[in-house]
Amino acid sequence: AYLDGLAQVTMRVGGCSFLRCTPQVSPAWSPLVGRRVRAGVPSLVGGLPELRARRLPILPWIRAAAAMTACASGTAARRVHDEAASSAAPPSKRVRATDVPCIVTMQEMLRGKEGVMSLAQGIVHWLPPPAVAEAVAKAAFEPDTSSYGADDGLPALREALTDKLRVENGLDNVRVMVTAGANQAYTNLVVAVLDAEDASVLFAPYYFNHLMAIQMTGGSDRVVLGPVNKDFLPDIDWLETRLATTKSGDAHIKMVTVVNPCNPTGVAMPAEHLQRLSAVCSKHGVWLAVDNTYENFSYEDEGHPAHTCVSGDHVVNVFSFSKAYGMMGWRVGYLAYPERLHGELMKVQDTIAICPSVIGQKAALAALGAGRSWVRVQVKGLAENRRIVRSAIEEALGSGSVVGGSGAIYFMIRLPVQDDLRVVEWLTAKHRVCVIPGSACGAPGMVRVGYANLETARCREASQRLSDGLKELAARGAAVLEPAPGT
Numbered sequence: 001a002y003l004d005g006l007a008q009v010t011m012r013v014g015g016c017s018f019l020r021c022t023p024q025v026s027p028a029w030s031p032l033v034g035r036r037v038r039a040g041v042p043s044l045v046g047g048l049p050e051l052r053a054r055r056l057p058i059l060p061w062i063r064a065a066a067a068m069t070a071c072a073s074g075t076a077a078r079r080v081h082d083e084a085a086s087s088a089a090p091p092s093k094r095v096r097a098t099d100v101p102c103i104v105t106m107q108e109m110l111r112g113k114e115g116v117m118s119l120a121q122g123i124v125h126w127l128p129p130p131a132v133a134e135a136v137a138k139a140a141f142e143p144d145t146s147s148y149g150a151d152d153g154l155p156a157l158r159e160a161l162t163d164k165l166r167v168e169n170g171l172d173n174v175r176v177m178v179t180a181g182a183n184q185a186y187t188n189l190v191v192a193v194l195d196a197e198d199a200s201v202l203f204a205p206y207y208f209n210h211l212m213a214i215q216m217t218g219g220s221d222r223v224v225l226g227p228v229n230k231d232f233l234p235d236i237d238w239l240e241t242r243l244a245t246t247k248s249g250d251a252h253i254k255m256v257t258v259v260n261p262c263n264p265t266g267v268a269m270p271a272e273h274l275q276r277l278s279a280v281c282s283k284h285g286v287w288l289a290v291d292n293t294y295e296n297f298s299y300e301d302e303g304h305p306a307h308t309c310v311s312g313d314h315v316v317n318v319f320s321f322s323k324a325y326g327m328m329g330w331r332v333g334y335l336a337y338p339e340r341l342h343g344e345l346m347k348v349q350d351t352i353a354i355c356p357s358v359i360g361q362k363a364a365l366a367a368l369g370a371g372r373s374w375v376r377v378q379v380k381g382l383a384e385n386r387r388i389v390r391s392a393i394e395e396a397l398g399s400g401s402v403v404g405g406s407g408a409i410y411f412m413i414r415l416p417v418q419d420d421l422r423v424v425e426w427l428t429a430k431h432r433v434c435v436i437p438g439s440a441c442g443a444p445g446m447v448r449v450g451y452a453n454l455e456t457a458r459c460r461e462a463s464q465r466l467s468d469g470l471k472e473l474a475a476r477g478a479a480v481l482e483p484a485p486g487t
Contacts, residue, residue, distance in 0.1 A: 098215040102208055102440035109425070110434060117454065117462035119389070120434045122263060122409060124452040126326045126378050128367055135366035139359050149355040151346055153178025153334070157365045165336050168372060169295070169309040171317065174336040177345055178356045178364075182293050182320035182333035187213045188352065189316050189335065190255075192344040193287050194219055199251035201226050201242075203234040204442030205412065207263045207291065211442075222251045225442060232267045232403055234258055236277055243284040255287040261294045261307065261407025264441045264448040268298055268407030271308040278310040288315045293333075294408040296324040296375045297382075304406035313338045323409070323452075324375045325367040332356060332364040382409070382452055385459045389451040392463035396470035409452035412438065413470070417478045418445045426481050431469035433462050 090096070106120055139145045152158065158176045165171040179185040186209070194200060196218030202210060203226045214223055224242070227235045243253060258277065261268040274290070281288040292309065300306040309317055317336040322328045337345065349355075386405060393402050393413055403412040413435075415423055420437040424447060428434050438446030454462055472480055 094216055094218045094220070097220040098212050099208065099440075101212065102436060106434065106436070109428065113428070116428055116432045116434055117458065117465060118434045119449045119451070119453055119459075119462050119466065120436050121453065122323070122450055123328050124323055124326050124378070124409070125455050126381075128326045128330075128363065129370035129374055131366040131369055132325075132327070132363045136359060136363050139362040145358050145362065147358070149358045149361065151349050151355050152176070153356060154358065154361045154365070157361045157368075160365060160368050161334055161336075164368065169292075169317075169336075171309055171311050171336055173339075174311065174317075175339055175342050177335045177337070177349060178361060179333045179335065179349070180353055180356050180360075181322060181331040182291065182318050183209050183213070184331075184353065185318045185320075185333045185335045186210060186257075186289065186291065187217075188345055188348045189289055189318070189337075190214055190217050190219075191348045192341060193316075194254055196222075197251060198222065198254040199224050200255040200257065201239065201253055202257055202442075203228055205232075205262075205264050205438065205446070206257075206442050207259050208440045210257050210259075210291070224253060228265075232262070232265045233269060233273055234277060236273070236280060239277070240280050243280065243286065253284075253286055255289060256281055257289040257291070259291040259293070259408075261297060262404075263291075263294065263408055264410055264436070264438075264443070265412050266404025266406065266408045266410035268305045268307065270305040274308060274310055278312060278315060282312055282314050286314065288312075289318065290315065291318040293318065293320040293323060295319065296372065297379055297408050299406060307407070311336075313340065316341070321364050321367060324379070325364075325370075326378070327363065327367060330357075330360045330363050332360045384456050385451040385454075388456070388460050388463050389449060389466075392467035393449070393470065396467045397474055403446075409450055411449045411451070412443065412446050413449060415445055415447060416474050417481070419478065419481060420445055420447050422481045423447065423473065427466070427469045431465045433465040433469065435466070 103121055110116055110118075153161075153176065157178055161176045161178070162174075165174060165176070177185070177188070179188060190200075190213045194214070194217060198219065199222040200214055200219060201224045202214075205228070206225070211223060214220070226242070227238055229235050239256065246252065256277070258269070258274075260274060278288055288310070290310065292307070295307045295309075298304065298307040311317070315338070318333065319336065320333040321330065322333070335345070390402055390405060390411060393411065397413065397416065401414045403414070404410055415438075417423065420439050424435055424437045436448040436450075438444055438448060441448065449466070451459065453459070
């Protein structure tokens with residue numbers, strides 16, 4: 001039904017077929033909305049079997065594209081390039097089946113635009129602890145900084161992380177591998193434990209780079225999107241039923257992934273919920289990957305759940321220095337995993353990175369010296385930002401429009417219209433404020449808003465712009481998204 005309502009064409013780009021939205025869609029977003037149908041098939045109908053085969057990951061995009069088409073004007077034209085005209089080999093099917101990264105799309109959309117304030121990318125506004133700059137200045141003159149290090153990380157950093165995991169996270173008897181950020185840590189894990197024929201579970205709304213890592217390694221048509229409950233927590237009842245009643249022909253689910261606190265929803269998972277999730281995965285012999293990137297962004301002083309971890313022979317925990325220590329550009333993350341996985345992870349690490357950046361690891365070791373107390377001061381400083389952003393959203397759309405706020409650095413907004421991609425584009429162009437489309441996270445009709453990007457004064461200004469835009473959207477609906485006559 002969604003497909004029948006789309007005024008789409010198939011377009012050949014670089015040896016790959018795309019569903020292309022009508023001219024209403026900006027060139028910046030059309031690769032994100034358009035999904036590959038099938039290389040060498042120049043018709044929408046020819047791609048239907050593959051779309052059906054990939055129905056779970058693709059339906060949110062079809063819904064978003066359908067919403068765009070509903071308000072689009074003009075006539076779409078068929079542009080098909082003759083495949084025989086080019087003898088160049090196409091890129092891999094795996095990568096062509098991978099989503100276009102929404103952050104890259106956002107950056108391209110903003111290029112050349114001045115005065116746009118960002119509540120989009122998941123970053124913090126503070127610099128690393130002062131000890132980091134001192135350590136880096138010293139490390140620049142140390143010979144080992146310019147050499148290869150141990151594949152799994154500098155011994156001094158791994159030892160410090162082992163202590164941190166035991167004291168702060170309650171994790172004993174785990175191996176530690178340092179990586180070039182949490183995204184590489186997760187990709188290492190996907191490569192090490194999943195085969196192309198294995199299914200894996202993400203709960204929508206999900207973190208877009210987790211989906212991309214699975215797609216890129218060949219599992220794009222075996223991603224099972226699980227639901228969340230009314231509190232936007234993973235629906236464990238659904239998961240237990242799904243694992244216990246696999247039908248003939250269904251791919252075997254081998255891994256379940258969650259983010260705690262959650263990116264994109266900003267919801268912290270209670271300890272008992274996480275423990276039950278772990279128990280279900282253990283019972284059915286399934287890996288559980290827990291991304292703890294936002295472990296320090298918990299607000300238990302306000303009555304929200306404290307961050308906790310689980311461990312076991314089936315659990316792999318992902319961590320990051322990027323957010324808490326303001327070290328996004330240093331690219332340092334790490335894995336905590338059972339011994340039985342060490343040899344396989346080392347194969348992946350040696351192939352992809354050989355070792356993490358040595359100077360980045362020395363910076364991370366210095367950051368650890370500042371400790372959790374330094375981080376907590378920074379996180380507590382976000383309280384006013386959280387209040388400002390939430391108030392701005394609720395003033396425009398009401399309290400029922402906001403999801404999250406119990407953890408991480410995000411809210412999600414339920415929009416009064418379904419076309420979140422066009423809303424993002426319109427907010428950027430007219431109100432000069434940027435957010436992330438929920439469709440990139442499997443949540444069409446929503447947007448993700450960050451509140452750690454800007455210092456308080458600038459956050460207040462960006463929030464006012466967002467509120468003004470949302471008020472206009474609530475008052476006029478999808479009509480505001482239509483271009484003015486003659487444009």
